Amino acid sequence: MGIRARMRAATAVARRSDRRHRRDLDLMATSDNTSIDHVLTTTRAVRKRLDLSRPVPRDVVLDCLRLAIQAPTGGNSQGWRWVVVDDAEKRAGLAALYRKRAEPYLGGYRTLAPGTANPVLDSSEYLTEHLHEVPVFVIPCILGRLPETPTNEEGAGFYGSILPTVWNFQLALRSRGLGSVFTTLHLAYEREAGELLGIPDTVTQAALIPVAYTVGTDFKPAARRPVEQITYWNDWKQTS
Numbered sequence: 001m002g003i004r005a006r007m008r009a010a011t012a013v014a015r016r017s018d019r020r021h022r023r024d025l026d027l028m029a030t031s032d033n034t035s036i037d038h039v040l041t042t043t044r045a046v047r048k049r050l051d052l053s054r055p056v057p058r059d060v061v062l063d064c065l066r067l068a069i070q071a072p073t074g075g076n077s078q079g080w081r082w083v084v085v086d087d088a089e090k091r092a093g094l095a096a097l098y099r100k101r102a103e104p105y106l107g108g109y110r111t112l113a114p115g116t117a118n119p120v121l122d123s124s125e126y127l128t129e130h131l132h133e134v135p136v137f138v139i140p141c142i143l144g145r146l147p148e149t150p151t152n153e154e155g156a157g158f159y160g161s162i163l164p165t166v167w168n169f170q171l172a173l174r175s176r177g178l179g180s181v182f183t184t185l186h187l188a189y190e191r192e193a194g195e196l197l198g199i200p201d202t203v204t205q206a207a208l209i210p211v212a213y214t215v216g217t218d219f220k221p222a223a224r225r226p227v228e229q230i231t232y233w234n235d236w237k238q239t240s
């Protein structure tokens with residue numbers, strides 16, 4: 001092919017790519033932001049409204065994990081691994097480890113203000129009691145361990161390469177009528193949980209995510225401090 005023909009071909013490729021890019025942008029502009037915002041504002045920590053009687057098909061978990069791993073990782077390392085537990089005996093073992101930590105931990109909060117209404121505590125106690133009945137647990141893992149006293153940079157790079165994908169997973173579940181809650185209490189017994197599941201001690205467990213369909217799907221945005229009060233412009237505490 002001569003130089004002119006090659007240039008014509010290259011121009012045609014660039015034009016096609018430009019048209020594709022513009023079409024993608026148009027699609028983004030016309031897609032339904034409201035439903036995305038709805039998922040972002042109503043993905044709650046679900047405990048009492050997990051449907052303990054409805055099985056969760058493995059395919060649904062895989063679909064949500066497929067979406068989850070579109071998340072970023074430091075240096076594109078993708079050191080994530082997912083241990084999905086739907087075996088009843090293993091869930092019971094993990095729930096017992098969770099309870100061993102949760103009972104004294106939540107009990108401590110209970111004694112701080114006995115008799116005071118505390119919906120988050122009530123809901124956390126409910127989860128502790130019923131955890132083994134939740135049909136699926138997902139344990140997000142990351143290859144490697146942090147050093148004993150990590151620098152902030154090391155800590156941020158390490159957990160920053162697993163937590164975004166976990167939240168993606170929880171959003172994907174919500175968009176399909178399932179609920180979840182990010183929990184960390186079983187990590188007090190991380191090694192015991194690792195032994196139960198064959199997770200080597202060179203790998204870090206980041207959480208335990210109980211997963212189930214939700215009872216109803218009408219979740220609401222949570223009360224949060226106005227963003228204007230907690231956003232600083234150019235200087236610490238400069239809110240305008």
Ligand SMILES: Cc1cc2nc3c(=O)[nH]c(=O)nc-3n(C[C@H](O)[C@H](O)[C@H](O)COP(=O)(O)O)c2cc1C
Pocket residue numbers: 043044045046047120124127181182183184185186222
């Ligand atoms: C780092 C982290 C650890 C958490 N650990 C637990 C836990 O062990 N058990 C639990 O029931 N909830 C746990 N949660 C859930 C929080 O309690 C929950 O996100 C919070 O109450 C806000 O609720 P919302 O997400 O519905 O607004 C944890 C959340 C985060 C981000």
